[in-house]
Amino acid sequence: MNYELSMKPRYLFLGALILFLLLLPTFSGKYILYMTIHILLLSIFALGFNLLLGYTGLLSFGQAGFFAVGAYACAKVLLVLPSLLAGVAAGVVAGAIAAFILGYLCVRSTRIYFSMLTLSFGMMIYSLAWKWRDVTGGDDGLVGIPRAPFSIPGLFSIDMSSMGSYYYFVLIIALIAIFVLYRIVNSPFGLTLKGIRDSENRVAFAGVSIRNYRLLSFTIGGLYAGLAGSLLPPLENTVTPPLAHWTQSAEPVMVTLLGGIHTFSGPIVGSVLFYLIKDIIVRFTQYWLIWFGSIVILLVLAFRGGIVVFFSDRIMPLLKRI
């Protein structure tokens, strides 16, 4: 892979980035923190999605369903038991279980049928969230979710009511999640997934159960979606059914394609760009989707590899020449 930077500057860059993120609350206001939390959530969401699309070659259009499952599960727990950790854990487990069950039904299909099947399951979750009033609150959603303290009973308890402390909580979780996923894609498991993407038959001949690998990858994708979803209710204090709608499922697809599908960092870069673009355009016009839609179309027509590849293939050689 010629577009990976050489090791040393990469670690330097990574270190600088983490340092920047750690110091961010000291010099920026609430709004920036709020945005950054959203970027981190979308990054986790899209990274899990890209394990499916970029590494396994499956395009899921129902990821918002698992995101919503995580969000609702976390909200439900937080409304009863004010413990942030319990809420997030519930969201992760719920997202993973939902993805495991639905994935079991989905992974036999491929290509467009897989996309359509995940779309229909995502919409089932949406209609449940919309209509199952007793549990989900129907179209009102669940409101008044507390941002509970992060505590382990008997050991410690950290108050999360300020934006800054919640930011650190999300940041640390996101860094752990990103690191774990990085290990996953660079493990033999990740290699096998890439093999399935490139040539299903060859991997099958090598004695690998394609279906189990796909299922595991789908479950991890759902787990990450659930994790991202579970971090949302403590931030917004509400969850509503549109979270599960299929147009939300398009968000991870867009940011992944924006950043680049075959690179690990693509979804993260895409998430940052997504919120940057949105923030900039919204300043000028309320109709930001027109411009975002145009950018998406331009991207598909012109920079199909995504921004990360564009940068490392075109810009880096230019810099090196200088």
Added chain:
Amino acid sequence: MYLWLLSAGLTLVFGVLGVLNFAQGSLFMLGAYATFTLYGTLGLNFWLSILLSLISVGIIGAILERFFLRRIYEIDLPYQLILTFGFILIFDDLVKMIWGGVAMIPPMPSFFEGNIPVFGRPFPIYNLFIIFAGLAVALVLWLILEKTWWGRMIRASASDREMANAIGINIPMLFTTVFVFAAMLTALGGALGTPVRVVAPGIGTAMIIQAFVITVIGGLGNLKGAFVGALIVGILTSYGILLFPVFELFIIFVVMAIVLMVKPEGLFGNN
């Protein structure tokens, strides 16, 4: 029946061009808005407004195909889907810009008001008209595809694009006309729907998802399947609302998922 027209457009595009067009729902919406403006606001003749909105949506379709879709036939599925999704974003916001974000209730042409008794029950004339219009479109489509030269070219290039090209069919030209035709069919659905539905910016995404269900049930790219699928979904929706008012939407997606798992080529597909 509006769903049938939209699904017919979607099916044609997928069957011939091989692209699953998310933006087909937006064309439906544009058809509805154009008719609303021409008939409801400007007060033109009902038929003339429908004709004019079909033509304008057809022109938009031609631009879409010629300058955008044509470039993506050869690339991966995710990019195709996301390109058409980009158009949804653009059209939704354009509509909000031009017509505003509120839902509007268009007027009904006076000669369609009232009911006539069918099997001893009053039945709105307009609904009857829509049913016959839908059946007529189905018949015309079948005649075009099976009996005309153009229909033969479409079927030939749908089954083998390269071979059709080799025997001298102008594929790019054919694809453009097919897309325009499909766009107009879809817009007709939107236009005919205007007198009885509300017109609102969200209807594009709401309709396309139902059309997906229909085309999947009937088999992707299968027109006969789309027709039956539209009937099934229509019946399921109305009886679903009567019998299980809470889970009507849920059931439709259950049906879609079961078809995909058991017979992914659709109820009327042959492998």
